Structure formats: C-alpha cells, structure tokens
Amino acid sequence: MARLVLSAPLDVRLLDKGMSVGEALAAFNAAHGEAGGVVSFLGKVRPDGGVRALELTFYAPLTLPGMEELAQTAINRFVLEGALVWHRVGVMTPGEAIVLVATAARHRRSAFEAADFLMDHLKSAAWFWKRERRDDGWHWIEPRGEDHADLVRWK
C-alpha cells in the first residue's frame, strides 16, 4: 500500500469512507518534525439515544472551501506549523469516526487551543447537516444552543 502523504501545512479533506486514524496521525507527525507538540481530537458517533446510524450531508461548493479557510485562520491565529482537518460525510454507525483534527505547533498551548478552536467551528459554523436514524426513522438534528455558545468564546 502506498504510504499516506499529507499536504503541508494544511491537509483538509472530506471523506466518504472510514478513516485510518493511526495512519493519518503518523503521517501528520512525520510531516511536522519541527513541531514541539502535536494535539489530536477524534470525534465519534455516540452509541446512545437509540441511534442506529447518522448521516452527514454537505454542499460541495461551500463545505470544503469553508473548512480550508477555517484551517488557514487557525494556522494564522495560533501560529501553527500545520493542521489536519478531516471530516466524514455520508452514513456512519455508532463508534465510527466523524471528524479528526490535528494541530502541530512549537508549543503545546497553541496546539491545544487551535484544536479546540477548529472543533468549535466545525460543530457550528461548517456547512454540514446531520440526521440520525432511530427505530422510528430518520430525524434531522437541530443546531444546539451550546454549540453557538462555544463559538462565542473565540470572538
């Protein structure tokens, strides 16, 4: 299998199949040998509330360009060496990865804060629509007030 090669400093992707988290983080680490710290966050489908499956839809002209702009903002604001932002789309089942964010910086604080910043914005300001399948069918998920509150922290 070909070795995973990331683009640097930004690697932003929409994925319609499962992601290999270990491989992605190993490649990210290798791409940023000069960083003093790497922070990663993996978001997964929670198996609670009778959720059988989750579907994320997107709008191609906006979703990936918006994620790229967000990642570039994070690089500038937190003075990162690099950022990886991978987001699943399509149908997922509980336990599967939805989003992987990794940040590399000279110092850990920047890397932690940038990962937090990226996740708050992906949750509430990226062009995704989510619905869940429970026993009685599909239900669209409304934006949550706390996601908006999380975003205000960065204003």
Place this chain on the structure above:
Amino acid sequence: MSVTILFLGPLRDLAGEAEREVAAPLDWDGLLGAVGTDIAAQLEDERVNVACKGKVLADKRALMAEDGDEVALLPPVSGG
C-alpha cells in the same frame, strides 16, 4: 433558460426533492413563489442562508440568478 434550486438538509424533506428547475431569471420574490409556502416561510428565517453560483449571499433578498445558475437553500448547520 433555467435556474436549479437545491434544497439542503431538512429543506430537502420539506420540498420532497433534492432539486428543482425553474425559469430564469430568478429574484427573491420569484424564489419565494417557486418553492411553496412551507419553504418560503423557512426562507424568511434569518438563520437560513442562500447561495448563488456557490457563494453565500450577504443579502439573500438581493438574489438575481440567471440562466444556468445554481441557487442553494442552506438551513442552519448541525455538523461535527
């Protein structure tokens, strides 16, 4: 001579289809008339955005779509 209206997220269920072709040109009033009363009511919500040719409009009421343009109706997001 047509404009394609795309219904994203929950608006797709409300529309009963993912997209609809309507006559060009299409302005805001034309859009409200083309989508039916349920979706027209949603469009009045400030949290619902409109994109034309892949760009979100700063003022959706200034919509002016021409032949071949794609108009996307974007309800509040719920990602992550």
